[in-house]
């Protein structure tokens with residue numbers, strides 16, 4: 001999943017312009033996610049193969065509305081296309097980078113005959129998309145029972161990563177997990193998952209086993225894998241506290 005930030009570089013429109021075209025330079029940002037390693041889509045972004053085997057970044061939704069489109073140079077209905085023309089045009093890739101394993105792509109849109117026919121101004125819009133996924137911190141060093149490929153015979157291992165990601169199917173038990181995990185949902189939110197008494201944790205993403213919905217969630221579960229025996233008159237309590245950090 002990904003963080004997309006948009007920096008607009010717009011011409012200053014003087015006050016003699018028609019009022020519907022007057023707008024200040026502004027910064028605007030949205031969040032979304034995906035991975036460039038293979039064709040994949042996340043919230044608002046799809047990375048696919050374009051011409052010449054080059055990656056093609058699609059920021060519109062397959063449903064027409066939604067996605068991470070640019071509403072430029074107009075929001076909503078008005079004298080030109082609904083939400084402006086920028087979301088309906090092909091942007092050029094002007095730069096690409098790899099930041100700690102995450103692809104960062106810079107896209108550019110400039111005025112041309114098509115845009116000038118609707119909006120007779122010079123402009124340059126820059127869209128920088130850093131594509132990252134949901135991830136979990138805090139599990140390094142835990143003993144793992146990996147239920148992939150065989151849930152009935154989990155593979156015993158040890159988590160070596162500081163940041164655990166969900167590149168595909170994930171179903172793994174973490175024994176003796178810490179009291180706090182940090183989930184980055186890939187949409188710009190960092191979620192602290194604190195617990196008491198849940199000794200273990202489970203990460204799960206069904207990937208293609210639930211193709212219709214796996215992109216909408218990852219599971220970070222507190223768990224107690226060993227039996228808890230509660231004698232008569234006794235109780236056992238475990239808590240989970242979720243908070244945005």
Ligand SMILES: O=P(O)(O)OC[C@H]1O[C@@H](O)[C@H](O)[C@@H](O)[C@@H]1O
Nearest residue numbers: 147151171172202203204219221
């Ligand atoms: O389909 P269910 O019963 O809700 O379970 C969903 C998943 O729940 C997770 O907790 C398990 O680790 C997975 O193995 C399981 O598939």
